[in-house]
Amino acid sequence: MKTLETEVAIVGAGSAGLSAACQARNAGAKVLVIDENSRPGGQLFKQIHKFFGSHEHQAGTRGYVIGQKLLKKTQDCGADVMLNSLVYGIQPEDLTMGIIQNGKNCQLHAKKIIIAAGAKENYLPFPGSTLPGVMGAGAAQTMINVNRVLPGKKIVMMGSGNVGLIVSYQLMQAGADVLGIVEGAPKIGGYGVHAGKIRRAGVPFYLGHTIKQVYGKDCVEAVEIAKVDEKFNSIEGTEMMIEADTVCMAVGLNPMTELAWMAGCQFDFIPAFGGHVPLHDWNMETTIPGVYVAGDITGVEEASTAMEEGNLAGVAAAEALGYLSEQDAAEKKAAIVERLNTLRCGPFGEGRRKFKEHQIADMEALKRGEFVGRCIEK
Amino acid sequence: MIEKEGIIYTGFPSKEELMSCPGVPSEERMKKGRVAVIECVQQIPCNPCASACPMGAITIGENITNLPHLNEEKCTGCGLCIAKCPGLAITVVNKAFGEGEASIDFPFEYLPLPKEGDFVDAVSRAGEPVCKGRILKVKNLAAYAGTTVISMAIPVEFADTVRSMKRLPNPAVEGA
Numbered sequence: 001m002k003t004l005e006t007e008v009a010i011v012g013a014g015s016a017g018l019s020a021a022c023q024a025r026n027a028g029a030k031v032l033v034i035d036e037n038s039r040p041g042g043q044l045f046k047q048i049h050k051f052f053g054s055h056e057h058q059a060g061t062r063g064y065v066i067g068q069k070l071l072k073k074t075q076d077c078g079a080d081v082m083l084n085s086l087v088y089g090i091q092p093e094d095l096t097m098g099i100i101q102n103g104k105n106c107q108l109h110a111k112k113i114i115i116a117a118g119a120k121e122n123y124l125p126f127p128g129s130t131l132p133g134v135m136g137a138g139a140a141q142t143m144i145n146v147n148r149v150l151p152g153k154k155i156v157m158m159g160s161g162n163v164g165l166i167v168s169y170q171l172m173q174a175g176a177d178v179l180g181i182v183e184g185a186p187k188i189g190g191y192g193v194h195a196g197k198i199r200r201a202g203v204p205f206y207l208g209h210t211i212k213q214v215y216g217k218d219c220v221e222a223v224e225i226a227k228v229d230e231k232f233n234s235i236e237g238t239e240m241m242i243e244a245d246t247v248c249m250a251v252g253l254n255p256m257t258e259l260a261w262m263a264g265c266q267f268d269f270i271p272a273f274g275g276h277v278p279l280h281d282w283n284m285e286t287t288i289p290g291v292y293v294a295g296d297i298t299g300v301e302e303a304s305t306a307m308e309e310g311n312l313a314g315v316a317a318a319e320a321l322g323y324l325s326e327q328d329a330a331e332k333k334a335a336i337v338e339r340l341n342t343l344r345c346g347p348f349g350e351g352r353r354k355f356k357e358h359q360i361a362d363m364e365a366l367k368r369g370e371f372v373g374r375c376i377e378k
Numbered sequence: 379m380i381e382k383e384g385i386i387y388t389g390f391p392s393k394e395e396l397m398s399c400p401g402v403p404s405e406e407r408m409k410k411g412r413v414a415v416i417e418c419v420q421q422i423p424c425n426p427c428a429s430a431c432p433m434g435a436i437t438i439g440e441n442i443t444n445l446p447h448l449n450e451e452k453c454t455g456c457g458l459c460i461a462k463c464p465g466l467a468i469t470v471v472n473k474a475f476g477e478g479e480a481s482i483d484f485p486f487e488y489l490p491l492p493k494e495g496d497f498v499d500a501v502s503r504a505g506e507p508v509c510k511g512r513i514l515k516v517k518n519l520a521a522y523a524g525t526t527v528i529s530m531a532i533p534v535e536f537a538d539t540v541r542s543m544k545r546l547p548n549p550a551v552e553g554a
Contacts (some may be wrong), residue, residue: 050464052424060426177553193465195389198438200542202505346421346443
């Protein structure tokens, strides 16, 4: 079996992983990024809309352009990226990873590991939800923006968070019609400006509604929606049919924590972050020394935050390896944390900042021997 | 379906939300000529509009979740902010455009594009066609980074209502 060696091994070549790679490599560390996909960039290349944020976060720049820049930075700094390679295991004792590369098994010995595996889409089960044409909104987004294939012409979107709103808009840009956005909550979840774009295109919102059933023989033919009560159960007699050929689900994401579990990390359960999230400190280091996390795996947020968390983990790993002095690292980290705080403020970000502080406080508690895993809902 | 007013219920700002929005200019200013109308009513972390303005007419301040504030006297209506707003929430309105007509410049990111002189369905914030619009200009500057800015003439009485145009049928999509 082939055995590889590196100083910093990074799982995932998305926004967080590539940012971490650049920081660690630029500080002088040997870096290897491993990704199961055939192309690097993670979700960034699917994002054809202009990003929010500040100047430092390249606000107003389209996501795929940010991806191109990050990829160029990664190549320029000399971090190695290994594609078509799936990390299936981590041995926490000696930070060895098991990897399947192009169908062949290999081992990777690293001094530090940064897990930036991202998140996966949630699914909502209902009668008909296994019919072809029912898919995750992220899947539809990959089809239109990466593979240039229109999944359908008449779409019903479930979920009004930013993913549901953005993908609806992009489906219309790709030429489809979005017949409605179905949302269980009594209000729109995502940014009003994203909602505004699709309202101007005439798309109705069905708030306080759910999908009851999807009808069709071999594919989606019609979607039955109904009003819901406070417990999100559909109310008899409020049903309505929408003729459609595609149903997209944008009902949240959950962190891809498998490797962190396998490494033996301790977790909190934070529903606002998508479920179980590994504890980490401000260095992004988990409860397993030498294992760091960054991006959606630490709690589902968005690309700009993921990039900053990647920056933090990359700096911290380089510091731990002796490539950055404590003072240099402290200055870099303080600047990153300040930028992170600007992303985690306002009515949409304040909650995330609070949950992140809980998560980090629990890490401190664990170091004091006072931690018991908990569910943090408020 | 939609019973309550307001952006979180309808997806577009209510009259009240627009009245108290610091990015929306006064009626008097709109009657004087071209001016930016920044319909940004939610505190999201975003500030490219402020740096886009060459006149320094848009300010957000240190805290990037602050709502953009428009200095309507400084604004010349150049429209550089329109394509910079990732939320596509900025238009330039001119109620002094001409005999009974107003003009509106709005961002548009669908294909196909209309051509100068075309008549299109001008739509409200809710996407309802409210009147016909006459296309004055279709601009695709490199600085707009893929967002087209369309100038359209409409009857002046619809200047507060119209915010975009109806998508044109896309011949590239079979059966659409």
